[in-house]
Amino acid sequence: MAISTETSPAPPAPRKRVKQSTGRAGDKVFLGLSRGSGILLLVLMASIAAFLTYRSVLAISKDDTNFLTTFNWDPAAAKPTFGIAVLLFGTVVSSVIAMAIAVPVAVGIALFISHYAPRRLAAPLAYVVDLLAAVPSIIYGIWGALFLVPYLEGTNLWLDQYLGWTYIFDKTEVGVARSIFTVGVLLAIMILPIITSVSREVFLQVPRINEEAALALGATRWEVIRLSVLPFGRSGVISASMLGLGRALGETMAVATVLSPSFLISGHVLDAGGGTFAQNIAAKFDEANPLGRDALIASGLVLFILTLLVNGAARMIIARRKEYSGANA
Amino acid sequence: MSHATVQDVAPAPAAPHEPLASKHLPRWAPAGIAVLAVVLGVGIGAGAGWHSKVQWGLISALLFVVITYVTSTAVEGKRQAKDRIATSVVWVCFVLAVIPLASLIWETVSRGSKAFSIDFLTHSMAGVASFQPGGGVYHALIGTLEQVGIATLISVPIGLLTAVYLVEYGKGALAKAVTFFVDVMTGIPSIVAGLFILTLVLMLGLGPAGYLGSLALTILMIPVVVRSTEEMLKLVPNELREASLALGIPKWRTILKVVIPTAIGGITTGVMLAIARVAGETAPIMLLVFGSPMINSNPFKDPQSSLPFYIWDQYRVGSEASYDRAWAAALVLIAFVMILNLVARGIARWKAPKTGR
Numbered sequence: 001m002a003i004s005t006e007t008s009p010a011p012p013a014p015r016k017r018v019k020q021s022t023g024r025a026g027d028k029v030f031l032g033l034s035r036g037s038g039i040l041l042l043v044l045m046a047s048i049a050a051f052l053t054y055r056s057v058l059a060i061s062k063d064d065t066n067f068l069t070t071f072n073w074d075p076a077a078a079k080p081t082f083g084i085a086v087l088l089f090g091t092v093v094s095s096v097i098a099m100a101i102a103v104p105v106a107v108g109i110a111l112f113i114s115h116y117a118p119r120r121l122a123a124p125l126a127y128v129v130d131l132l133a134a135v136p137s138i139i140y141g142i143w144g145a146l147f148l149v150p151y152l153e154g155t156n157l158w159l160d161q162y163l164g165w166t167y168i169f170d171k172t173e174v175g176v177a178r179s180i181f182t183v184g185v186l187l188a189i190m191i192l193p194i195i196t197s198v199s200r201e202v203f204l205q206v207p208r209i210n211e212e213a214a215l216a217l218g219a220t221r222w223e224v225i226r227l228s229v230l231p232f233g234r235s236g237v238i239s240a241s242m243l244g245l246g247r248a249l250g251e252t253m254a255v256a257t258v259l260s261p262s263f264l265i266s267g268h269v270l271d272a273g274g275g276t277f278a279q280n281i282a283a284k285f286d287e288a289n290p291l292g293r294d295a296l297i298a299s300g301l302v303l304f305i306l307t308l309l310v311n312g313a314a315r316m317i318i319a320r321r322k323e324y325s326g327a328n329a
Numbered sequence: 330m331s332h333a334t335v336q337d338v339a340p341a342p343a344a345p346h347e348p349l350a351s352k353h354l355p356r357w358a359p360a361g362i363a364v365l366a367v368v369l370g371v372g373i374g375a376g377a378g379w380h381s382k383v384q385w386g387l388i389s390a391l392l393f394v395v396i397t398y399v400t401s402t403a404v405e406g407k408r409q410a411k412d413r414i415a416t417s418v419v420w421v422c423f424v425l426a427v428i429p430l431a432s433l434i435w436e437t438v439s440r441g442s443k444a445f446s447i448d449f450l451t452h453s454m455a456g457v458a459s460f461q462p463g464g465g466v467y468h469a470l471i472g473t474l475e476q477v478g479i480a481t482l483i484s485v486p487i488g489l490l491t492a493v494y495l496v497e498y499g500k501g502a503l504a505k506a507v508t509f510f511v512d513v514m515t516g517i518p519s520i521v522a523g524l525f526i527l528t529l530v531l532m533l534g535l536g537p538a539g540y541l542g543s544l545a546l547t548i549l550m551i552p553v554v555v556r557s558t559e560e561m562l563k564l565v566p567n568e569l570r571e572a573s574l575a576l577g578i579p580k581w582r583t584i585l586k587v588v589i590p591t592a593i594g595g596i597t598t599g600v601m602l603a604i605a606r607v608a609g610e611t612a613p614i615m616l617l618v619f620g621s622p623m624i625n626s627n628p629f630k631d632p633q634s635s636l637p638f639y640i641w642d643q644y645r646v647g648s649e650a651s652y653d654r655a656w657a658a659a660l661v662l663i664a665f666v667m668i669l670n671l672v673a674r675g676i677a678r679w680k681a682p683k684t685g686r
Contacts, residue, residue, distance in 0.1 A: 024579065026579055026581045026582065027579050027580050027581050029581070030580075030581035030584070030585075031494075031498055031581075033490055034490040034491065034493045034494035034497075034498060035494050035498065035503070036490075037486075037487045037488075037490040037491045037494065038490075038491045038494045038495070038499070038503065038504070038507040039503070039507075040487060040491075041487075041491055041507060041510060041511060041514070041551065041555075042506060042507060042510055044548065044551075045510050045514060047525075048517075048521070048522075048525045048548075051525060051528040051529065051532075052521075052524065052525060052528060054528070055528045055531065104422070105422045105425055105426060107422075108418060108419050108421070108422025108423065109422050109423050109426050111419050111422075112419045112420065112422060112423040116416060116419050116420070117423075125423075127674070128427075128430070129426070131430075131667065131670060132426075132430050134602075134605055134606070134666055134667070134670050135433065135609075135663065135666070136608070136609020136610070136611075136637055136662055136663070136666060137609065137610075137611070138609065138611045138637045138640050138641055138659075138662075139433070139437065139609070139640070139659045139662065139663055140433070141641075141644070142640060142644050142656070142659060143432075143433050143436055143437070145644065146436075146440075146652065147432065147436050189429045192426055196426075220408055220409060220411070220412035221412055221415070221416070222411055222412040222414075222415035222416070223408070223412070225415070243516065246516040247516070249518070250516075250517075250518020250519070250520065250521065252518065252520045252611070252612040253611045253612060253637075253641060256641075257641070257644060278518060278520045278612070281520055281524070281612075281616075282520065282612060282615060285615065285616060290531075293527070293531065294531075296524070297524050297527065297528060300520065300521050300524040303518060303520075303521060304517070304518075304521045307516050307517065307518055307521070308513060308516075310516070311512070311513050311515070311516030312509075312513050314516075315512040315513060319509075
């Protein structure tokens with residue numbers, strides 16, 4: 001279309017030697033610009049790490065207790081004490097709950113879209129799942145706080161009644177369901193789309209010939225999936241899950257609206273309390289004094305490192321089998 | 330093995346009476362069992378006097394699985410029964426995912442329409458006490474548009490150039506490093522991006538302003554733009570580049586006049602999706618722009634509001650009127666994001682690059 005009109009007036013160019021040389025200069029400028037912006041990104045990443053570390057060191061040097069093991073957040077006190085133990089625990093536990101719910105369901109949805117749904121439905125369904133990913137997290141947040149929390153109260157009581165003996169699901173206090181468990185459920189809903197769309201891509205990449213071979217041996221549809229689709233897609237599903245984990249770890253607004261925080265570590269996930277890195281920053285920022293801000297930056301650095309590790313690992317797993325799969329969402 | 334097959338083949342003609350296909354449940358069987366299970370579930374639930382409809386549903390679902398498994402094992406054999414179980418589990422997963430989305434959209438629309446009106450779009454919160462009804466999102470709309478606009482202006486050129494570098498020039502260690510870190514950047518939590526700009530603010534002693542929020546949004550936006558542009562540029566067939574180069578056109582003009590115009594539809598889509606993503610970010614705005622109930626159309630001075638921040642702020646107030654406003658603002662935001670998404674995907678379909686196949 002546009003190409004033919006652009007290329008047809010071009011032939012006169014080589015006749016003029018002078019123009020050709022300006023072309024070479026243009027090449028250099030353009031290469032410089034584009035390489036420069038690539039380098040700029042690397043510099044940006046490095047400076048994020050550097051500046052966060054710098055402010056964190058300032059904060060931690062004034063911390064009166066051990067930054068990693070303290071169950072308290074009081075940087076405004078005469079002897080400032082703040083530590084990330086509760087935040088690390090809450091972040092990890094809520095993300096683990098989210099993964100435990102989201103990964104099996106997401107794999108199910110991905111299989112549904114790639115292998116079970118009627119052909120005409122598959123594309124619109126994939127589209128709907130992608131739209132789910134576009135909903136801003138603050139909207140998930142108010143939906144979670146004003147709709148999901150009251151709705152999950154019955155579920156919590158039920159879990160307490162029948163699974164209370166497991167310690168984890170023992171609900172020791174009466175109250176609304178503003179707990180780590182509710183946060184986990186909400187995070188699971190939020191990370192479903194990313195896990196689903198990456199897994200779906202991988203499942204669609206399974207060589208047709210593998211599936212047909214299984215079918216030719218008389219396998220049922222489930223056996224085809226178990227024998228050819230799941231083994232092929234395993235690493236794709238793992239990296240998709242880790243991308244989802246990265247999202248869950250850093251989610252701010254949804255957790256800040258739903259959780260009723262406290263600086264206690266409790267193994268009872270149905271009880272209100274606990275906290276996550278991002279939620280703590282959102283909740284404490286407004287009243288923070290200068291040292292408090294630096295302390296929050298220090299907790300942000302830990303979150304940054306955590307997500308960096310998880311995402312980096314996920315990307316490496318994807319990259320290792322990029323030649324087989326198009327899973328590069 | 331070989332002698333076994335010979336022996337197996339030999340008796341085969343002797344059984345002409347056996348039907349070729351194994352027995353199957355009729356096609357209406359799943360629907361029939363579903364109806365039966367629901368009837369039984371409702372019967373048991375009503376009989377036992379349970380109020381929770383969820384429990385009725387769970388009993389029905391369980392009955393459906395059990396009945397399917399038993400009848401299928403009896404008629405078709407164990408393997409087919411397993412297959413049917415897997416099918417129902419996959420369907421259940423799908424329904425499980427649709428319920429929250431439907432509920433989210435329904436809640437936002439039904440609760441949001443209460444406080445929503447034209448006045449809501451054209452008024453700010455100036456002079457409206459938090460417990461009073463009334464007020465609107467005009468100031469937040471201005472803030473969102475300006476902050477996202479500035480972020481787009483910064484991140485699109487950088488993102489485009491980086492993608493061009495990766496696809497057209499990139500070889501060796503630098504390109505590999507850039508690719509890897511762009512991927513990792515995609516996963517930076519928005520609050521960390523906000524904290525990074527905050528460190529600069531603390532060191533330079535700046536006050537809250539809209540452009541600081543834009544800078545944080547830029548960090549979130551660049552990797553999305555790079556990824557999508559990269560994918561689109563890779564789809565441009567090499568023949569086009571070679572044809573242009575063979576005519577003696579310098580590489581940079583080839584890129585600007587041939588490669589990018591061919592992929593422009595997809596690039597636009599990627600940029601719009603990136604805008605839709607950052608338009609809903611709250612955390613950086615909270616840390617850097619602070620929010621304000623007044624109209625402030627200068628993004629370079631003084632606090633501003635933004636739509637997602639407004640929702641958070643109204644939610645925090647916690648009065649009936651402010652909840653209504655939060656939902657109405659959520660409706661505005663979700664409509665904004667969805668329209669951007671739909672238009673973006675429309676453009677992608679309309680201007681899809683010809684892959685040369």
